[in-house]
Amino acid sequence: MTGGDAPSSEATLRALSGRGADELTLAAVRGGELGLSDLMIHPSTLEHQADVAAHHENPQLAENLRRAAELTRLADGEVLAIYEALRPRRSSQAELEQLADSLAGRELLRTAALVREAAAVYGRRGLAG
């Protein structure tokens, strides 16, 4: 294990909400302080894990984790809606391109690139609706 791969330390980790991982305690649960966003991973943590994956000869896993970092900014419902839009024959090529533009406009560039690539292939392979 190299220095850059050190497991994430709870002292410096933050949940998506900004709450420190070391504050995710039974006492906090008892105080009714914890919500779902306190249990969600922070994009910077995913970026760190992406670096680790890249260092371990898996750039594709790294790319996936970086795309995941983008998706932390979307609500569950929107994540599920994009998944649905990407399934076969759910969306026209134009709709997918529109979705890609919208994602790019919100700085979800990797996700946008994935959707844009899908739009082109779906058009060619008859997978667009």
Next chain:
Amino acid sequence: MLERVTESGSGEPTGAGDEPGAGDESGVGDRGGASDRAASAGSQPVVGRIRFMDEQRVNLDGFAVEDVDLGLVALWSPFDPEPSVVVRDGRVVELDGVAEDDFDSIDEYIARHGLDLAVAPEAMAIDDVAFARLLVDPSVSRSEVVRLSAGTTPAKLARVLALLRPAELVMAMTKLRARRTPSNQAHVTNRLDDPLLLAADAATAAAFGFREIETTVPVLADAPSNAVACLIGSAAACAGVLIQCSVEEALELELGMRGLTSYAETISLYGTEQVFVDGDDTPWSKAFLTSAYASRGMKMRVSSGSGAEALMAGAERKSMFYLEARCVSLARAIGSQGVQNGGIDAASVAGAVPRGVRALMAENVMVMMRNLESCSGNDALMSESDMRRTSRTLPIVLAGSDYVFSGFGMIQRYDNMFGPSNFNAEDIDDFLVMQRDWGVDGGLRTVGPEAIAAMRRRAAEACRAVYRHLGLADFSDAHLELAVDAAGSKDLGETDTLAVLSAAQAIRDSGMTVVDIVAALDETGFEEEAERVLALTRARVGGDYLQTAAIFDEQMQVLSLVTDPNDYAGPGTGYEPTPARQREIDTIRQARGTDDLAAEQAGFASPLLRPTGPARPGEDQRDVIIGVSPAVGRDVWRTLSGQLVVDVLGELLAGLEEEGCIGRVVRVNDTFDLGRIGLSAARLSGSGIGIGLQGKGTALIHRRDLPPLANLELYSTAPVVTPELYRLLGANAARHAKGTTPDPARNPYTDEAIEARYHTKVIALVALERRWVRDGCPPEELSLEGLR
């Protein structure tokens, strides 16, 4: 589609090669297919030997003639493409013989994302055999294989791996798996979705050592309840067990987002575009889903496996293995950290064709070459034959995998809502003994009966308390007791399945999260379980378990490609169990030492067989002495057959008496050798005939003028000698004494593994006898009181 395959076996044309009347030669055989064919052809009648063979369980399995048109071919089809990759201006313009314009969506995704183009020219230029040797050569590091494999196309991967023989696959898996420490996954489900039973069974699985538990449902809407029950149950046993609830993609993701589950693996990939799309996904939707799970801190892996495309009539005349190579390449391309393969649902399709079982293992190795986590199948019952299903699984146990099973059925076969696994509840002890036999770590350990009982109770009580506290459901004391004790859901009797459904509905509709579960556990007095569930939640924020092949140990340390990389480089390197872990593997609850045996024997001690003084030589022609071994009447009281020594002596004496002789019992103190005991008895007896009896029940008739190793009759199979046979031995000894014709007994027949069952007891009993041997100590007469 299975039905269609079966029909082809009963005579329907299966392809261009079929001729009228050749139907029974085609495709897949039914039970007893071989002799059916002979009979229908009107040839020789089937002889008993063949009829007997046909009755064996292996002949319940279907076996298919290779048929490329149906995709019923394991490792290689003439329609598999020649490996190729052409790169122009940094862009793949040809992949495995397909030009860019003709790429289907799978080719396209692999070409754009799945290949390391800097390595591809080097990797593709390596001769197939030379590449195959890299996989097994201990002097070539795993990372070098991983580097080259990253530039290897699906067709090349398939060709190279098809060259490995079975023992070489074991070597390659040993070296190439991602995580150093092997692990294992369990299925925990039941037919009723009963939460208390799920909790108790999840605790049992965690106690036995499984680090992942996969549940699913017969009733989709029950899913949230099953996830919660397994989460609570596993936490009652130990920390760090990952929980999965395998259901429809959207619901599965939702459960994960709420923290009720911590990983997913049923994200299916297929090797042809048609079947992929029939599965209602594309490589892009799956890539997105992969990121969606990671974005919520959830571990995930994809599923593929040989035979799925053939089963869906979409194999396009390709070999199962080549299609799987496309899946594995795609898995890496979309950024999945791991793959569940090795046939999975279609394992028995691969198993039906020549070399199919070998291909299943080669699939796992292919995943490892691609630097991914392998969850190695063995999760679908691929044969009715115990030998065959063991043969399928054993090499993976020996090599060790990230997960030896992607679902060992920790429950009864009938309760497995995935369908029976290749190993199930009835096989747990077999698996533990296999680990011990070979000295390998398959991830499991023995747990004592008291500990299992306590953990099952704790799990069921915690689950009931949480359901009650959250107003989900109320379960009676009687129900709880049944769930704790149950070997399967049939032991629960009638249950209220509507209560489960409404509990699940309430969990889903109220937006309940893992925080609510933690709070409920805490407030109902299950603080330790609350801490364990919370620890899993905290770990999700850290994300270390998103790395390849990650599990938590019971101290919540992540073991993965990053923190626990496989460093095998030949004998003396790589994973070796710690001494403590080795003890877990070696210590099975059935093992017995001499002390255990001595205590068991002491439980049968009685005041009979008192010594009455030195043994006197007899003078009466009717005097026959029964010589017993030194520990009889001291430490040894029960024979291997379970009869008491005093009862055996009673039978022998009765047999002597029936024939008009008078028996005495003498303990020989200077040897425990049966021949010498019998001879000592014969030399003391007035008739010159003696019976020798060891405490373990072995007996013979001896005569004073014979050499020690000879005898007149011998009962060598002590475990199966009956009281009637001992009586006959007594009677025959008397007949020898009188000079009349004995009626020799035949040793009873048994087809049981008698030696396996008794040899360790024999060794312990002999040790007890040896303790009482005194050189030069004369024989002594024992009281006959109470023997008849």
